[in-house]
Amino acid sequence: MNVLACVKRVPATAGRIRLVEGDREIDTRYLGFTVSPHEECAVEEAVRLVEANGGSATVLTLGPEESVDQLRSAVAVGAQRAVHLATDGREWDPGATAGAIADAVRADRDAGMSYDLLLFGNEAADTGDYQVPVRVAHALGLPCVTGIKQLSVDDGRATAKREASGGWEVFDVPLPAVVAVREGINLPRFASVPGRLRARKAAIDRREPAWPGNALDMVRLVVPGGEDKRVEMLGQGPEAAPAAASIIRNLGLVP
Amino acid sequence: MTVLVFVEHEDGAIAEASLEAATLARRLAGDDVQAVAMGGDHAGETGLGPITLHVADDERLAGGYAPAAWGRAVADVAGRVGAAVVMAPGTDRGNEVAAYVAAFLGQPMAANCTDVRPADPLEVTRVRWGGSLLEEATLRGSPAVITVSPHAVGVERAPGAASVATFRPPLQDDDLRVRVTAKEQPPAGKVSLGEARVVVGGGRGMGGADGFQVLEELAGLLGGAVGCSRAVTSAGWRPHTDQIGQTGARIAPDLYIACGISGAIQHIVGCKAAKRIMTVNTDPEAPILAQSDWAIVGDARAVVAALVAELRSGA
């Protein structure tokens, strides 16, 4: 089976987010880049399905030149093909992004590569738009499930589960289909040394879609004013345990 | 400007996040608000006030949640009432149904908004990065589709019964390809992370899966649940169901005890609803201290073991 996994390059923020002048971009001078944990899981799921069923795993991203790094990371953990929809670095809104991904899937089909499964992250790490997978599915006339944390594929159908109030909702989906997954569906492997070598040399299928314009337009970013708390230091090491215990008791939290 | 709100309900009781969306809708459009629900008996007070509530009544929808079909039904009402804005709660289903509405109508959608301002084009404030960054944005299109970030808007219940208008949505066969075919109930007896009054969280600083033993003991004593950071799940020390943060669970306990966790923003967005945070960390400069009410500097295993002993001694 042929599986596509879509990833998006984002800055690996950890501490407080800083913006560059104009407040339209995160200051990434001291940051690395990554993809959403959900998308790492989408790539892992694609690779596992292909290991079990044969076929090929393709990773695709739409983004600036540097996004090739994220494609290579996916090749390093087992994807065979990499497609780069190159942009000039401006942010494409989710409608524009979905349109370009759907076009790329159609172009692959016309060139003889049909996907049985299109895997996405449930939401992008940075914009959290919650819609690209549904829009791609609609554009291609495919069924779609989102929020998936368990997936099994058998005989042209997929069984997909998502968490709902502590339990699970089970979906039965005919393939080909679009599936948006959440972190936890699997535990992604780390890249091996041969994997990294393969990734360095991997061919990237580069395409340049035309930007159709945005209908959802960012005006500016704002760092929310979460005031720091005044922390009370209870002391060093185990000697501080009695102070901690009395706080917990005073909060009425000891049954 | 007519605003149509998609509301979720359980046996007719409108869900809290949907009432939040309806509250924001009234702030935007005053009385010119209508709502749409999938089935249910909505006689009496709903919290939505005396508005028109369109209720999809169709045996094809009775078999369980069908995302595309629900989206089709909402898009149908939006067209019939000439809605300028379609709103939904920023829940799993709300975001999914809204995405279908936007896709079917070929219109823009902004997920997880905290505010919306009447302007042409429509202006919204929405969360990015799971809540650690906000974005001001405009949506060009009609209807503009927006979902409302849960807990961002205080609910104002509007008194009065809704006038119910049932309708049969123009479903297409493809809309019913995907639906919930079965449900599996949660295991009984286990305190869930989302509902626990006390959560004991462990990070990379616990040093290994065995480091969680003592956290289990503390959580057990307090009737709480154990959580963890992503560094821990990535290392395979704990299952992902324990992960707190942007791509894990959101918690809101009375007390969160964070042990060996540095406090990356992606972790903080998952625990910022905790009423109090107590931290154990070897590093007095760790970012989590700025989010904490109390801190102990030291080795987490040793400190938590002493805390367990202290609580057991029952003084």
Ligand SMILES: Cc1cc2nc3c(=O)[nH]c(=O)nc-3n(C[C@H](O)[C@H](O)[C@H](O)COP(=O)(O)OP(=O)(O)OC[C@H]3O[C@@H](n4cnc5c(N)ncnc54)[C@H](O)[C@@H]3O)c2cc1C
């Ligand atoms: C898009 C995205 C989504 C993410 N989602 C999540 C998420 O949902 N949840 C999440 O947690 N992270 C998430 N992350 C990862 C996050 O950025 C951090 O990498 C992660 O939270 C770090 O985990 P940690 O605090 O356990 O580890 P570290 O950052 O390595 O911190 C370990 C801490 O332990 C302390 N320590 C060391 N030894 C001891 C000891 N003996 N006793 C006490 N303290 C000690 C250290 O001082 C340090 O503060 C996400 C990242 C990205 C990019």
Ligand SMILES: Nc1ncnc2c1ncn2[C@@H]1O[C@H](COP(=O)(O)O)[C@@H](O)[C@H]1O
């Ligand atoms: N620029 C992009 N390139 C490739 N895939 C993307 C891009 N943006 C979004 N996606 C995919 O769509 C999913 C949901 O994104 P969103 O709807 O923007 O929250 C992501 O997790 C990715 O799998």
